[in-house]
Amino acid sequence: MPTPVLEFDEVRKRFAPDRLVLDGLRLEVLPGETVALVGPSGCGKTTALKLANRLLEPDGGVVRVFGRPAAEQEPVALRRRIGFVIQEGGLFPHWTVRENVEAVPRLLGWTPERRRERSDAMLATVGLPAGAFAPRRPASLSGGERQRVGVARALAAAPSLVLMDEPFGALDPIARREMQKEFLAWRTRWDAAVLLVTHDLGEAFRLADRVAVMASGRIRQVGPPDTLRREPADAFVREFVSEFLA
Amino acid sequence: MSGLSRFLWERRDEILALTGEHLVLVAVSAAIATAIGVPLGVALTRRPGLARPVLGFANTVQAIPSLALFGFLIPVPVLGGIGARTAIVALVVYSLLPILRNTHAGILSVEPAVVEAADGIGMTRGERLRLVELPLAFPIVLAGIRVAVVVGVGLATIAAAIGAGGLGVLIYRGVATADHRLILAGALPAAALALALDFLLGLVARRWGPRR
Ligand SMILES: Nc1ncnc2c1ncn2[C@@H]1O[C@H](COP(=O)(O)OP(=O)(O)OP(=O)(O)O)[C@@H](O)[C@H]1O
Numbered sequence: 469m470p471t472p473v474l475e476f477d478e479v480r481k482r483f484a485p486d487r488l489v490l491d492g493l494r495l496e497v498l499p500g501e502t503v504a505l506v507g508p509s510g511c512g513k514t515t516a517l518k519l520a521n522r523l524l525e526p527d528g529g530v531v532r533v534f535g536r537p538a539a540e541q542e543p544v545a546l547r548r549r550i551g552f553v554i555q556e557g558g559l560f561p562h563w564t565v566r567e568n569v570e571a572v573p574r575l576l577g578w579t580p581e582r583r584r585e586r587s588d589a590m591l592a593t594v595g596l597p598a599g600a601f602a603p604r605r606p607a608s609l610s611g612g613e614r615q616r617v618g619v620a621r622a623l624a625a626a627p628s629l630v631l632m633d634e635p636f637g638a639l640d641p642i643a644r645r646e647m648q649k650e651f652l653a654w655r656t657r658w659d660a661a662v663l664l665v666t667h668d669l670g671e672a673f674r675l676a677d678r679v680a681v682m683a684s685g686r687i688r689q690v691g692p693p694d695t696l697r698r699e700p701a702d703a704f705v706r707e708f709v710s711e712f713l714a
Numbered sequence: 715m716s717g718l719s720r721f722l723w724e725r726r727d728e729i730l731a732l733t734g735e736h737l738v739l740v741a742v743s744a745a746i747a748t749a750i751g752v753p754l755g756v757a758l759t760r761r762p763g764l765a766r767p768v769l770g771f772a773n774t775v776q777a778i779p780s781l782a783l784f785g786f787l788i789p790v791p792v793l794g795g796i797g798a799r800t801a802i803v804a805l806v807v808y809s810l811l812p813i814l815r816n817t818h819a820g821i822l823s824v825e826p827a828v829v830e831a832a833d834g835i836g837m838t839r840g841e842r843l844r845l846v847e848l849p850l851a852f853p854i855v856l857a858g859i860r861v862a863v864v865v866g867v868g869l870a871t872i873a874a875a876i877g878a879g880g881l882g883v884l885i886y887r888g889v890a891t892a893d894h895r896l897i898l899a900g901a902l903p904a905a906a907l908a909l910a911l912d913f914l915l916g917l918v919a920r921r922w923g924p925r926r
């Protein structure tokens with residue numbers, strides 16, 4: 469079996485002494501794989517993502533990234549190798565679309581020509597032609613356009629691991645379906661491992677190779693969509709899946 | 715020409731020289747206060763526990779009547795004495811609070827999601843400050859500097875009491891001789907100077923502020 473790109477090994481995390489948010493989280497994301505992390509609001513999905521790029525530190529267990537404990541890797545260098553789409557978008561409001569997309573390449577010291585070439589390509593990938601969109605600022609974009617820029621920014625330096633926190637969360641159902649279709653099309657062009665957080669099980673089933681159902685800080689079941697549908701591991705998963713199927 | 719205009723015109727060389735002195739007092743003290751207040755304001759956002767006591771202390775110092783502060787400083791070694799240096803020290807003390815407070819508030823006003831994005835894509839703390847936080851806080855910081863400068867122009871007139879020069883010289887002489895025209899010869903250029911500096915800094919805010 470190949471070395472996982474990202475691995476949570478019995479990870480525990482608490483924000484208050486009496487309340488474990490993650491309680492023995494186990495999950496692997498293999499090279500080239502899309503794993504969706506689903507679960508009710510507040511179950512610890514965002515917390516898990518932030519442990520992967522060391523925005524948070526675990527209280528127990530080990531998080532391994534690129535085959536090595538994250539704790540042993542310098543946080544800034546680690547984060548530049550991981551694409552990160554944050555839940556609220558988090559675009560830099562004083563920068564143009566192009567400047568936002570070129571943020572990581574710029575931190576990495578790419579030449580302006582190489583950056584430009586890359587941002588043109590990324591913007592085309594997410595369906596925002598550079599000619600029309602590159603000079604605009606986030607405030608002038610629609611919610612969906614902003615989320616596309618967030619995705620382009622996360623992918624610009626060709627990371628081999630991408631963390632996506634509700635990347636299509638702010639969209640209406642129609643725009644959401646559109647973005648999901650595009651995601652599947654982009655996906656054939658990058659071989660990164662993707663951990664995709666969503667609370668929408670339908671989205672998880674459409675986009676992911678494997679789906680991990682999370683509740684109260686643990687993974688209840690992880691497997692291909694079909695397995696979850698046919699052989700739910702417990703009552704919680706059955707309930708969770710049946711609500712989507714209904 | 716009215717009496718006042720002729721009076722001012724005849725003293726134009728002295729008024730101009732004193733306006734120059736005044737401008738130097740205000741500009742030097744605002745520059746020093748900015749050099750201290752901006753880094754200190756940033757530092758306070760990194761140590762929230764210190765923010766309250768330090769801002770509170772700066773507030774209290776600000777409440778000392780200015781003439782008294784000038785007086786207190788005269789016997790202080792190095793910083794004090796008679797002359798422009800003491801005046802600049804006192805003006806720095808007064809200019810510091812608005813700059814400090816606005817820098818602190820400006821950095822804290824940056825959206826948490828934006829700060830998190832800066833960290834999440836791998837900016838160092840210095841890069842985050844230089845590329846994201848300071849540019850976004852710039853209009854608020856500059857508003858603090860504007861307040862400091864406008865208030866400083868007024869306060870600097872009092873500095874003449876300790877021999878620092880500036881337009882206060884004419885005002886004091888006018889008060890001592892009960893000559894309204896002399897008082898106005900100091901007060902009018904001071905008011906014009908305050909308005910002009912405020913206008914200039916407004917241009918700076920528009921020209922170099924972040925666009926959104
Ligand atoms: N910095 C923090 N301090 C204290 N509690 C926190 C912090 N961050 C998260 N929590 C708590 O931890 C729990 C898990 O939060 P998390 O953001 O991981 O949930 P989530 O699964 O991403 O939820 P959602 O689907 O609503 O985004 C929540 O109860 C939240 O209130």
Ligand SMILES: [Mg+2]
Binds near residue numbers: 513514515555633
């Ligand atoms: Mg979340």
